[in-house]
Amino acid sequence: MADNGIGASVPRTEDQRFLTGTGDYTDDTALPHQTYAAFVRSTHSHATFTLDTSAASGAPGVVAVLTGADLAADALGTLICGWQVTGKDGEPHKAPAHPVLAADTVRHTGDAMAVVIAESAREARDAAELVEVRYSPLPAVVSMQDALAEGAPQIHADAPGNLCYDWEIGDRAATDDAFARAHHVARLDLVNNRLIPNAMEPRAAIGDYKPATGDYTLRLTSQNPHIHRLVLAAFIQIAPEHKLHVIAPDVGGGFGSKIFIYQEETAVLWAAGKVGRPVKWTADRSESFVADAHGRDHETHVELALDADGRFLGLRVSTLANMGAYLSTFASCVPSYLYGTLLQGQYTTEAIYCEVKAVFTNTTPVDALRGAGRPEATYVVERIVDQAAREMGIDPAELRRRNFIPSDAFPYPTKVALEYDSGNYRLALDRALDLAEYAGFDTRREEAKSRGKLRGIGLSAYIEACGIAPSQVVGSLGAGVGLWESGGIRFNPTGNVLVYTGSHSHGQGHETTFAQLVSDYLGVPFENVEVVHGDTEKTPFGMGTYGSRSLAVGGSALVKAMDKVIAKGRKIAAFSLEASEEDIEFGGGNFTVAGTDKSMNIAEVAFSAYVPHNYPLDELEPGLEETGFYDPANFTFPAGTHVCEVEVDPETGVTEIVHWVAVDDFGNVVNPMIVEGQVHGGVAHGVGQALLEGCAYDADGQLLTGSFMDYTMPRADDLPDLTVETTCTPCPHNPLGVKGCGEAGAIAAPAAVMNAITDAIDSSAIDMPATPQAVWRALGG
Amino acid sequence: MDLTGEFHVALPREAVFEALNDPEILGRCIPGCQSIERVGEHEFDADVLARVGPVKARFKTRIAVSNLNPPESYTLSGEGRGGAAGFASGSADVSLEAADDGTVLRYTARVQPGGKIAQVGSRLIGGTARKIGTDFFSRFVEVVTPEPPPEAGKPDEQEE
Amino acid sequence: MPVNVSMNVNGRAVVEEVEERTLLVELLRENLRLTGTHVGCDTSQCGACVVHVDGRSVKACTMLATQAHGADVTTIEGLADNGKLHPMQEAFRENHGLQCGFCTPGMVMSALDLVARNPDPTGGEVREWLEGNLCRCTGYHNIVKSILAGASAMRGGS
Structure with a gap:
């Protein structure tokens, strides 16, 4: 292995700028003559309203006050949902209009009604307070049960009963049959708590418009700048695609929340055209809490049928999924195709049936958040498996082993429409149990008891589907986009390389990982490789970064481009070395005539390609630059086992995580250090969900957890040191054999924590977040 | 949440009831009240400066009196709109009971915050509302109670 | 005014x-x-x-x-000296103490104040000190590791 090649823990290239305070986040940019936007947001969760903007318009520094009426006058489109889910009845989901600025009705607190543009951020904020809003409150529905109840207030006229869709997957009859044959049935009602994403960098955008050319530029916090451009051009119709330049510079974390096309970024771009000057908006954290799409929020009833040996005969799942007030960009596919399809878990469960009702409520829209559907699925499966183990008196690890898909059964067709590509679930479980010293747990439990503490251990054997694909399949399931990726390789004449990717890095370290990949594959020194991303005018059209897809899909696209570069290089080398193309071998950055010492380095080939003084131009084109597009044959399926050990203080209900082991199978790994970091972060996100983070609304739809004072983010002393290892069954269908690692921790962790707590307190009557109060109550306090 | 309180006023019920409908008196009793004017027989508009935790705002407040049952009971309700800070609405059922030396005033109040006040101040709204309620009625008692005759021999505080 | x-x-x-x-x-x-x-x-x-x-x-x-x-x-x-990272910055780089980089400046500045007060902190003391610094990316594991390494380097350790 080269020091900087595939498999090396190379320190990150991007760190130099981040560590010296010279990163380039959206809010760090100040364009000449820029103005500032402040939004007027609804304080009611459901109301009709009228606006009086006269005082605001006349306030100091105000350039413009724009409202829904102005949008209507410009005939702009509404925000869209890009995935159409078809319900049981064969009808498409309901996707009511989501205006960029509400025109006459607001449907959640924080819904934007107007935007004030002023010379300074302070003046914009001051003037926004002067916009007079006259509300006529309407009855609000906050809980999903209330929203579905007979006679409930209607949020959208075109979504009767507040139902977005009623969807199903699996075989109902076969599942019913399995339950009829069951020796034992375990049952649970579970709440998967609503989370607020809280990337540390709040969303921001700067719109710019050049009247002379008609060119728009939008600089924003995006995980997928080409998707932003596509939607803003094709659906909102602010400018055609070729007149819209979207830049996503350094982005301070996304976790899904920066995939979506929101009201604010759209309004800022439009407003720049209206006022003819750059318009900048940076969310304050209070806005992020109400305006960033939330995550999760499921209520589920699950039943597992087992035979006398504990084999899983059938799994029956019924879920209510909260969509919030409008259908966000990819909201519809999260509790359906990213959830129901993962209910096989790691097991040979013989029959599965799942139905999901997606429900509108007067709350902030809900969409994909780190894991997106898959944490919810793993939580359901792993909680019910533990419940069954407890009820049947079988060790939870043993029950899992009995039901694992054996390592020789791949590819494994699931009962819920997927085909698992590769895996060795037992290997990861056994390694995790070793690392966690599972065998000695009883001694530790007794020792804890002597100190008055309740000790518990919990497993989570999770499955994940990354790199959603192929386009043909997702298209048939209702996706409005393809899910391929692009990659470009440009050799400069001096032999260094620019790498263009449609993926976007917002913490993942692609500038390093992709450079390692290219350096290794092409035999170019690592420091001679520069990765370019996040700019629609520099990179080929690409789909962006989410769903742990970047290396599996974006990396594979780069491989395709590099293969083209090598093929072209082979032609050039054959010509230069006066050999036949078939005799040219490529390795270690050199093109060599087989069986000779005649050789050309790829840098020399590149130079030759740009100085083609003697090229036979009818046979050989100058230049060395290629683009590849990769559409995967299948998802990848990372999996593994996490083990969490906790101590609960029965006096206070406080849970302390005392030990964490993660053993994950991500296929091949390019940079182990970065992969470990991704696992750490994912676990923290999942621990946050399990112990701390709970979004709460009151009965009127007021968000009660709207700041870091009320919404508990995981802090350093909430977490222990983490033991992280990997196993490897390479992905068989992408050229790198890689699977994806960004979400695994968030998927695995919640069930591991809750299984540990239920083990400690010997009760399953507890939901997330397991705050001290919740644990204390579950203990009968 | 319901907030309750009880005060003793050294005035007959009728006088207390009348004072509770006097905008001038209400204005002096509402904490942070900058101005108040009558806009209807039983409606008043007030301009109130208030603070809930970290959120401080000027509330345009419509105060209404309803369920009039003189001199025994009535309902005092208010809806304050604080612009970007959000809103707070509340009502208090007030009952007056004749006592030997005046009137016992009892109230049960409810408060509903909205917008940023709910978002960042929800933990604090109970305490704030309780304080506003207590301040209002204790000031009311102070304002309407006739001045007691000066106590003989007590030094004039002004000269201290 | x-x-x-x-x-x-x-x-x-x-x-x-x-x-x-x-x-x-x-x-x-x-x-x-x-x-x-x-x-x-x-x-x-x-x-x-x-x-x-x-x-x-x-x-x-x-x-x-x-x-x-x-x-x-x-x-x-103001920390790096003519492009040469301060030992604490270098420790964050070597130990992958940052991902998106947004919380990083605050983490580094906070860590330096800790080390000024307590040159040889334990992992637990680092975690307690970071009570006022949020990170959504790293799970804090590598931040703690970085700060311990940075403190060691500042003490003249290896």
Whole structure:
């Protein structure tokens, strides 16, 4: 292995700028003559309203006050949902209009009604307070049960009963049959708590418009700048695609929340055209809490049928999924195709049936958040498996082993429409149990008891589907986009390389990982490789970064481009070395005539390609630059086992995580250090969900957890040191054999924590977040 | 949440009831009240400066009196709109009971915050509302109670 | 009412005219264009804006610019010496103590104040000290590791 090649823990290239305070986040940019936007947001969760903007318009520094009426006058489109889910009845989901600025009705607190543009951020904020809003409150529905109840207030006229869709997957009859044959049935009602994403960098955008050319530029916090451009051009119709330049510079974390096309970024771009000057908006954290799409929020009833040996005969799942007030960009596919399809878990469960009702409520829209559907699925499966183990008196690890898909059964067709590509679930479980010293747990439990503490251990054997694909399949399931990726390789004449990717890095370290990949594959020194991303005018059209897809899909696209570069290089080398193309071998950055010492380095080939003084131009084109597009044959399926050990203080209900082991199978790994970091972060996100983070609304739809004072983010002393290892069954269908690692921790962790707590307190009557109060109550306090 | 309180006023019920409908008196009793004017027989508009935790705002407040049952009971309700800070609405059922030396005033109040006040101040709204309620009625008692005759021999505080 | 404030920022004397309500972080980011100091919240919780004022870590979103009048202010931009990373910065790089980089300046500045007070902290002490600094990416594991390594390097250890 080269020091900087595939498999090396190379320190990150991007760190130099981040560590010296010279990163380039959206809010760090100040364009000449820029103005500032402040939004007027609804304080009611459901109301009709009228606006009086006269005082605001006349306030100091105000350039413009724009409202829904102005949008209507410009005939702009509404925000869209890009995935159409078809319900049981064969009808498409309901996707009511989501205006960029509400025109006459607001449907959640924080819904934007107007935007004030002023010379300074302070003046914009001051003037926004002067916009007079006259509300006529309407009855609000906050809980999903209330929203579905007979006679409930209607949020959208075109979504009767507040139902977005009623969807199903699996075989109902076969599942019913399995339950009829069951020796034992375990049952649970579970709440998967609503989370607020809280990337540390709040969303921001700067719109710019050049009247002379008609060119728009939008600089924003995006995980997928080409998707932003596509939607803003094709659906909102602010400018055609070729007149819209979207830049996503350094982005301070996304976790899904920066995939979506929101009201604010759209309004800022439009407003720049209206006022003819750059318009900048940076969310304050209070806005992020109400305006960033939330995550999760499921209520589920699950039943597992087992035979006398504990084999899983059938799994029956019924879920209510909260969509919030409008259908966000990819909201519809999260509790359906990213959830129901993962209910096989790691097991040979013989029959599965799942139905999901997606429900509108007067709350902030809900969409994909780190894991997106898959944490919810793993939580359901792993909680019910533990419940069954407890009820049947079988060790939870043993029950899992009995039901694992054996390592020789791949590819494994699931009962819920997927085909698992590769895996060795037992290997990861056994390694995790070793690392966690599972065998000695009883001694530790007794020792804890002597100190008055309740000790518990919990497993989570999770499955994940990354790199959603192929386009043909997702298209048939209702996706409005393809899910391929692009990659470009440009050799400069001096032999260094620019790498263009449609993926976007917002913490993942692609500038390093992709450079390692290219350096290794092409035999170019690592420091001679520069990765370019996040700019629609520099990179080929690409789909962006989410769903742990970047290396599996974006990396594979780069491989395709590099293969083209090598093929072209082979032609050039054959010509230069006066050999036949078939005799040219490529390795270690050199093109060599087989069986000779005649050789050309790829840098020399590149130079030759740009100085083609003697090229036979009818046979050989100058230049060395290629683009590849990769559409995967299948998802990848990372999996593994996490083990969490906790101590609960029965006096206070406080849970302390005392030990964490993660053993994950991500296929091949390019940079182990970065992969470990991704696992750490994912676990923290999942621990946050399990112990701390709970979004709460009151009965009127007021968000009660709207700041870091009320919404508990995981802090350093909430977490222990983490033991992280990997196993490897390479992905068989992408050229790198890689699977994806960004979400695994968030998927695995919640069930591991809750299984540990239920083990400690010997009760399953507890939901997330397991705050001290919740644990204390579950203990009968 | 319901907030309750009880005060003793050294005035007959009728006088207390009348004072509770006097905008001038209400204005002096509402904490942070900058101005108040009558806009209807039983409606008043007030301009109130208030603070809930970290959120401080000027509330345009419509105060209404309803369920009039003189001199025994009535309902005092208010809806304050604080612009970007959000809103707070509340009502208090007030009952007056004749006592030997005046009137016992009892109230049960409810408060509903909205917008940023709910978002960042929800933990604090109970305490704030309780304080506003207590301040209002204790000031009311102070304002309407006739001045007691000066106590003989007590030094004039002004000269201290 | 604009007021003049003067201070030393990263060893350079600056004089700026600001509105009285201007926060220190606004002065740094907007007037001085020192955009390494970040704003991640509006309730003084996240710590992305931590700088040093007269050697002590301060949340720059919670201090008026006028309160730093006459003070020595150090921001993340003031740590590296001619492009050579400070040992604490280097420790973050070597130990993958950052991902998206947004909380990083606050983490580094906060860590340096800890080490100034406690040159040889334990992992537990580091975790407790970071009570006022939020990170969504790293799960803190590698931040703690980085700070322990940085403290060791600053003590002259390997």
